[in-house]
Amino acid sequence: MKKFTLHEGIVAPLDRANVDTDMIIPKQFLKSIKRSGFGPNLFDELRYLDEGQPDQDCSQRPLNPDFVLNKPRYQGCSVLLARKNFGCGSSREHAPWALEDFGIRAIIAPSYADIFFNNSFKNGLLPIILEEDLVDQLFREVEAQEGYQLKIDLEQQCVIKPDGTSLPFEIDAFRKHCLLNGLDDIGLTLEHADAIRAYEQRRRAEAPWMFS
Amino acid sequence: MxxxxxxxxxxxxxxxxxxxxxxxxxxxxxxxxxxxxxxxxxxxxxxxxxxxxxxxxxxxxxxxxxxxxxxxxxxxxxxxxxxxxxxxxxxxxxxxxxxxxxxxxxxxxxxxxxxxxxxxxxxxxxxxxxxxxxxxxxxxxxxxxxxxxxxxxxxxxxxxxxxxxKMKNMLIRVSGQLGAGVTAKDVVLHIIGVIGTAGGTGYAIEFGGDAIRSISMEGRMTICNMAIEAGARVGLVAVDxxxxxxxxxxxxxxxDEHWEQAVAAWKDLVSDEDAVFDQVVEIAAADIQPQVTWGTSPEMVAPVTAQVPDPAEIADPVKREGTERALRYMGLQPRQKITDIRLDRVFIGSCTNSRIEDLREAAAVVKGHKVASTLKQALVVPGSGLVKMQAEAEGLDKIFIEAGMEWREPGCSMCLAMNPDKLGAGEHCASTSNRNFEGRQGFGGRTHLVSPAMAAAAAIAGHFVDIREISRV
Missing domain, CATH: 3.30.499.10 (Aconitase, domain 3)
Incomplete structure (x- = not known):
């Protein structure tokens, strides 16, 4: 997994609540058996005016000029500012894969759907939770200033604004450790192989029907 | 303790x-x-x-x-x-x-x-x-x-x-008796309407109360299935x-003896009398009407007797804009009656509602009737090959086919349209599935989530109707 330590980048504001995973990456793109290449189809139905198909050359497709990621001022963005309940809907990890493949490294929102939140950490994508009024304020600042950038310091757990103001955020210690070091969960879990086997032995005695 | x-x-x-x-x-x-x-x-x-x-x-x-x-x-x-x-x-x-x-x-x-x-x-x-x-x-x-x-x-x-x-604990207690024509699907859509699509985020929701106890296992599966639409990864019902x-x-x-052992252990799979939940939501079964979603999120739901909301009456700007956007996408007018929504397709299926009881419920409504001539398609997709065989043994397939519906092979089908079953742009669908997101059932498609009985009744009428009126006929 890609490490996340310090990141600075252009912020794109996606001003709608309940952005669902069908919106982030529509179902026709879930047919891929690969983990990469979803970036051109991120927000496909919002980003293009036509209906996208898998394996299509997206560079020739008509863009929706009103969609935030198509606006010249947000080109090269790597931080997505969003509203509450971001990533609701399905368990598709294709959603964080698409965001990551597009170049997004961090999201800032007041809340996330659980599965999306969890999936993001597995892919080096940092979902930051800030209070709703702070998010409102960031929306106003991003819209007011072209080229608005934020710096995210995971070690210090803070988002640093262009004027130097620091906005602290909470993060689970284990997830932070894994992101900072780019650690693979499976390898870490397998260090507990003896505990897993001991559990199975005990469980087999208590609930033999689970093993027959 | x-x-x-x-x-x-x-x-x-x-x-x-x-x-x-x-x-x-x-x-x-x-x-x-x-x-x-x-x-x-x-x-x-x-x-x-x-x-x-x-x-x-x-x-x-x-x-x-x-x-x-x-x-x-x-x-x-x-x-x-x-x-x-x-x-x-x-x-x-x-x-x-x-x-x-x-x-x-x-x-x-x-x-x-x-x-x-x-x-x-x-x-x-x-x-x-x-x-x-x-x-x-x-x-x-x-x-x-x-x-x-x-x-x-x-x-x-x-x-x-x-x-x-570990998640937090939420109890949603549905008390009293469900009215005629009100199904498990209506119960869960009503709950989502009350707590919202993020209401259960971070919680494991246990569904309890005498109304839940009265619902069959298949109905309980329908309710737990849509816990995720209420934001909760986990939905639970105690063993009985x-x-x-x-x-x-x-x-x-x-x-054999493993069964006996298992049953003895399973009987403990209920919340203790003195268990403490982080949140308790009380729902009166009598308040639940047959439900129809009108928008692009499962919380955008209303009783079939109601009207589409008017964004002008919503104070919160993010919510108002969300409602306006949803009505634009859905091609609906503020205050339009739900029963005036005309349909292009009907889909009965999905992991929410494709089990034998769902098919029986739909078949009981369409029996002896014909699908409205204005409908382009009414699909019935059983949840598994075994459900299909059971339905055929009961003659349900013939009831659907005689009504002008299509009887299909099992799969997720038009719930998310990864296979060839999909909506065209602008088409309205009465669907027994679980998500009405933009484009979910096909690019530009307009989904209305309902119970199997309500979907079947809508197929015959060509627009939504209150299933309770049908039952009385």
């Missing part, structure tokens, strides 16, 4: 290790797989040179991509080459790793969340996971069940465990005699 909730008990029973920060390794008893969220996980195993930790807990079936029309040509007959590769990849992965799979033309194939319970592969007291958010369905059996991402699919394959953090009766004798269920 206070008592434990059902969720507390299930959590404690599966703890392998627990860290000081609350993260834990949770043991997984059943892992269900389908073709969409597993290929990258198998690839990951291969690249790392890992083998599945325990083969017998895994059970796979293709469901999202399979066509619901003729399948006699086997997997090669899947028209879309990308879908075909995905189904073939599941077959190859299961064959090479030795995982039990009900392949496309196996009579036991179907939607993974229909197949698990039907086979007795979902048992009370289990942890059940699948790379699909509607895994919450299995909580109807007092199993701790939730959706996972593909990285976690790989993690479960490799370690039989998940890294998890209905649970035991449903499980007994199924192919993967314990037998």
């Amino acid at each position: 206070t008592g434990k909730t059902l969720y507390d008990k299930l959590w404690d029973d599966h703890l392998v290790t627990e860290n000081a920060d609350g993260s834990a390794l949770l043991y997984i008893d059943r892992h269900l797989l389908h073709e969409v969220t597993s290929p990258q996980a198998f690839e990951g195993l291969r690249l790392a040179g890992r083998q599945p930790w325990r083969l017998d807990t895994n059970l796979a079936t293709p469901d999202h991509n399979v066509q619901t029309t003729d399948r006699s040509g086997g997997v090669d007959s899947i028209a879309d080459p990308i879908s075909r590769i995905q189904v073939k990849t599941l077959d190859e992965n299961c064959d090479s790793f030795g995982i039990t799979e009900f392949k496309m033309n196996d009579p036991r194939q179907g939607i993974v969340h229909v197949v698990g319970p039907e086979q007795g592969a979902t048992l009370p007291g289990m942890t059940v996971v699948c790379g699909d958010s509607h895994t919450a369905t299995h909580g109807a059996f007092a199993a701790l069940a939730h959706g996972i991402g593909t990285s976690e699919v790989e993690h479960v394959l490799a370690t039989q465990c998940l890294i998890a953090k 005699d209905k649970t035991l009766d449903y499980v007994k004798g199924r192919p993967f269920a314990p037998k």
